[in-house]
Amino acid sequence: RFVYCGGNYVPEQDARLSIFDRGTLFGDAVYEVTAVIDGRMIDNSLHLDRLERSLAALDIPLPCPRAEIAAIQNGLITRNALMEGTVYLQISRGAADRDYRYADTLLPDFFAFTQRRAIRDTPAHRDGIAVALLPEPRWARRDIKTTMLLGQVLAKREARDAGCAEVWFVEDGMITEGASSTAFLITRDGAVVTRPNSRATLPGCTRRAVLDLCARHGLVFVERAFTPQEAADAAEAFLTSAGSLITPVVRIADTIIGDGNPGRLTRHLQRYYLDAVL
Numbered sequence: 681r682f683v684y685c686g687g688n689y690v691p692e693q694d695a696r697l698s699i700f701d702r703g704t705l706f707g708d709a710v711y712e713v714t715a716v717i718d719g720r721m722i723d724n725s726l727h728l729d730r731l732e733r734s735l736a737a738l739d740i741p742l743p744c745p746r747a748e749i750a751a752i753q754n755g756l757i758t759r760n761a762l763m764e765g766t767v768y769l770q771i772s773r774g775a776a777d778r779d780y781r782y783a784d785t786l787l788p789d790f791f792a793f794t795q796r797r798a799i800r801d802t803p804a805h806r807d808g809i810a811v812a813l814l815p816e817p818r819w820a821r822r823d824i825k826t827t828m829l830l831g832q833v834l835a836k837r838e839a840r841d842a843g844c845a846e847v848w849f850v851e852d853g854m855i856t857e858g859a860s861s862t863a864f865l866i867t868r869d870g871a872v873v874t875r876p877n878s879r880a881t882l883p884g885c886t887r888r889a890v891l892d893l894c895a896r897h898g899l900v901f902v903e904r905a906f907t908p909q910e911a912a913d914a915a916e917a918f919l920t921s922a923g924s925l926i927t928p929v930v931r932i933a934d935t936i937i938g939d940g941n942p943g944r945l946t947r948h949l950q951r952y953y954l955d956a957v958l
């Protein structure tokens with residue numbers, strides 16, 4: 681597999697990153713994951729918009745023009761003959777001797793790689809998944825897509841031990857989002873509900889695409905926070921992310937959602953989404 685590192689495409693075993701990279705030492709780095717279907721990136725302009733917002737929030741300069749980033753992502757897809765999977769990219773503040781304070785002269789480290797895997801038509805898409813509920817473990821700026829992911833790593837481990845494929849976090853009695861996905865429910869009268877964007881959650885690109893699909897197909901959607909109890913009482917539930925697109929949720933903690941199968945409107949949204957991107 682070719683990866684992009686240090687300004688070049690190199691075989692993955694030849695990639696070199698300084699141990700003083702601030703991404704490694706402090707989690708002082710941002711990342712993006714873009715879905716690839718049939719060799720094409722999905723919603724990548726939304727991902728690059730968010731990348732620019734994350735970098736600006738941390739005062740890290742863009743390592744190269746935006747068009748060049750997209751060209752590098754496509755360069756990897758071509759070199760690795762990737763048809764379906766994801767492209768990951770990471771930009772850190774750069775490398776310097778360890779010091780919490782940073783110089784404004786650092787040059788960002790930028791690397792990227794592809795991952796080959798099914799992201800549609802998986803067992804999770806067909807049958808739905810279970811999600812666990814756990815207290816929100818993260819810092820207060822979850823709108824920035826940083827590589828500080830230890831809260832998510834530990835929560836996903838705990839969820840897996842409980843037989844769940846994802847975890848939804850709860851803060852002040854409300855669900856924030858999934859460890860690596862946006863949480864949605866569909867009410868009994870057919871409204872698609874997800875939390876409004878704020879510093880409490882990552883503004884999902886797939887979320888944006890789903891709200892656009894709702895508008896286009898005449899589905900009612902409402903942006904508001906919801907409680908675990910509302911989610912348990914919902915007609916349907918699902919989650920979205922670039923790594924898994926639209927995945928039905930059929931159990932939340934101990935509560936079966938609907939009849940335990942993916943819901944009808946969730947199925948429609950899955951189809952609308954693939955029709956829109958293919």
Ligand code: PDD
Pocket residue numbers: 713857858859860861862882883884885886887920921922923
């Ligand atoms: N995660 N919320 C969080 C906390 C996420 O980490 C992600 C994505 C999302 C969904 O965002 P999008 O639809 O733009 O992928 C929401 C990526 C896929 C990851 O960490 O692998």
